[in-house]
Amino acid sequence: GAGVSQSPSNKVTEKGKDVELRCDPISGHTALYWYRQSLGQGLEFLIYFQGNSAPDKSGLPSDRFSAERTGGSVSTLTIQRTQQEDSAVYLCASSSSSGGALSYEQYFGPGTRLTVT
Amino acid sequence: KQEVTQIPAALSVPEGENLVLNCSFTDSAIYNLQWFRQDPGKGLTSLLLIQSSQREQTSGRLNASLDKSSGRSTLYIAASQPGDSATYLCAVRLHRNAGNMLTFGGGTRLMVKP
Numbered sequence: 001g002a003g004v005s006q007s008p009s010n011k012v013t014e015k016g017k018d019v020e021l022r023c024d025p026i027s028g029h030t031a032l033y034w035y036r037q038s039l040g041q042g043l044e045f046l047i048y049f050q051g052n053s054a055p056d057k058s059g060l061p062s063d064r065f066s067a068e069r070t071g072g073s074v075s076t077l078t079i080q081r082t083q084q085e086d087s088a089v090y091l092c093a094s095s096s097s098s099g100g101a102l103s104y105e106q107y108f109g110p111g112t113r114l115t116v117t
Numbered sequence: 118k119q120e121v122t123q124i125p126a127a128l129s130v131p132e133g134e135n136l137v138l139n140c141s142f143t144d145s146a147i148y149n150l151q152w153f154r155q156d157p158g159k160g161l162t163s164l165l166l167i168q169s170s171q172r173e174q175t176s177g178r179l180n181a182s183l184d185k186s187s188g189r190s191t192l193y194i195a196a197s198q199p200g201d202s203a204t205y206l207c208a209v210r211l212h213r214n215a216g217n218m219l220t221f222g223g224g225t226r227l228m229v230k231p
Binding site (some may be wrong): 004031033035042043044048050056059068076091094104105106107108109110111113 | 148151153159160161162166167171188206208210212217218219220221222224
């Protein structure tokens with residue numbers, strides 16, 4: 001079946017511009033996560049959505065970062081007034097929470113490589 | 118705060134060798150631990166998931182063990198092949214009520230030489 005998809009695969013933007021990154025999770029997965037992978041920082045959690053519950057935003061680095069998830073499926077991560085330190089690969093993952101031995105196993109998309117010039 | 122460490126950071130071995138990658142974590146109250154593989158410029162591929170109640174998981178030439186009390190996991194790769202060259206990441210999820218995000222180690226970059 002189809003895995004997690006992300007678009008665009010690459011994005012180059014000028015400092016100060018806003019960007020939107022999209023994630024399409026595996027069909028039926030109720031949980032969706034955003035992570036960021038940058039040189040020197042490794043892979044870090046940004047935000048988590050579970051069903052209709054309020055998202056866990058504890059990993060967002062600043063108020064320039066926001067995310068929404070419409071209809072419990074597709075998610076958009078928005079970065080406003082981009083800065084050079086925002087350059088990284090942004091990874092999206094989804095998981096099922098229906099129980100069983102493999103519940104909560106996270107499946108990752110290919111990522112969006114963001115470069116802020 | 119949970120911290121995850123992977124040793125070594127990089128490893129180069131000749132084809133055919135058996136090898137062990139190490140992962141340690143500071144908070145033993147984990148819900149599960151996942152090992153991933155990441156190829157250059159690609160996303161993460163899940164290799165093995167071990168629940169906190171389990172001791173090990175096997176998939177083909179891969180075997181992952183978990184010692185929760187000592188905060189350690191190992192990934193054993195048997196009869197390594199050049200196609201195994203990639204970065205291997207371990208990640209832990211804290212107990213069920215502590216949020217569902219994964220905390221990642223810095224990875225081990227593996228090169229298997231023909």
